[in-house]
Amino acid sequence: MSASDLNAPDSIVSDGQEASARKDALPPTERLKISEIFYSLQGEALTSGAPTVFVRLTGCPLRCQYCDTAYAFHGGQWLSFDQILAAVRQHGARYVCVTGGEPLAQKNCASLMVRLCDAGFEVSVETSGAYDISGLDTRIVRVMDLKTPGSGEESRNRWENIAHLRQSDQVKFVICSRDDYLWAKGIVKEYELKHKATVLFSPSFEQQDPTELANWVLKDRLPVRLQLQLHKLLWGDKPGV
Numbered sequence: 001m002s003a004s005d006l007n008a009p010d011s012i013v014s015d016g017q018e019a020s021a022r023k024d025a026l027p028p029t030e031r032l033k034i035s036e037i038f039y040s041l042q043g044e045a046l047t048s049g050a051p052t053v054f055v056r057l058t059g060c061p062l063r064c065q066y067c068d069t070a071y072a073f074h075g076g077q078w079l080s081f082d083q084i085l086a087a088v089r090q091h092g093a094r095y096v097c098v099t100g101g102e103p104l105a106q107k108n109c110a111s112l113m114v115r116l117c118d119a120g121f122e123v124s125v126e127t128s129g130a131y132d133i134s135g136l137d138t139r140i141v142r143v144m145d146l147k148t149p150g151s152g153e154e155s156r157n158r159w160e161n162i163a164h165l166r167q168s169d170q171v172k173f174v175i176c177s178r179d180d181y182l183w184a185k186g187i188v189k190e191y192e193l194k195h196k197a198t199v200l201f202s203p204s205f206e207q208q209d210p211t212e213l214a215n216w217v218l219k220d221r222l223p224v225r226l227q228l229q230l231h232k233l234l235w236g237d238k239p240g241v
C-alpha cells in the first residue's frame, strides 16, 4: 500500500500551499509527515516473517550510499496521530514498525509510539543510530543501526546510544564489503555487544554476497545473527512491501 492508500480524509496532499494549510489545521504536538503506511511481512530483525503494519515517516538527514528508501526523503502527507492510528488499526495486525527515512528526526515520533503502545500494539522503531534513543518508551523495541564505513555515514553514529541498549533491542550492521565486516566484528568485540542486545549482520543488497558473509560469521564464530531482507526476496526492491 502506498501513501495514496492511507485511511485519512483529504489525504492526497503534497508539498506546497495545500500541504501547509493542512499542516496548520493539525495539532502541533500530534502531527507527523508520513511517507506511507502499509501492511506487509516484516522483512528484517527478530520478528522477520510476521505480518506487520509499517508507518514510514518522511525525511532523513543521512545519505547512506545503499539507501533503499530515498523516496521517503521528501514529500508525504501531514497526518494527525488519530489519523495514523485509524490507518494502522484497519489492518488488524499485532506488530507496528515505525520506520523511515529516519523516524526520530521528527520530534513528535516518540509520542506517536507511546500512543501505539497504549493502543496495545507491539511497537518497534528502526533508527539510523544518529539520534538519542535513551528517552523512548521502554515498551518499544529499538532496532538501531551502527553505520559502517561502507555506508558513507559512519561519522553519524551516536556511540552514546550503546549505553542505553536493552536485551530486547537489536543492533544492525549493514555490511557492504570484507572491510565493513572486519570493522563490524571489531565493534562487536570492543563494545561487548552480545551482552547488550541482539546483533544483526545484514549484507548490503547486491553489494555483499550473503553466502560469503555467512561463511565469515561461522568461521569467526561471531555471536551475531545473519539476516536477509525477506521482503526483497519475496517482492523485489520496491516501495510499499
Ligand code: SF4
Binding pocket: 060, 061, 062, 063, 064, 066, 067, 068, 069, 070, 100, 101, 102, 128
Ligand atoms: S539512515 Fe536509513 S533512510 Fe537514512 S539514508 Fe541511511 S538507509 Fe536511508
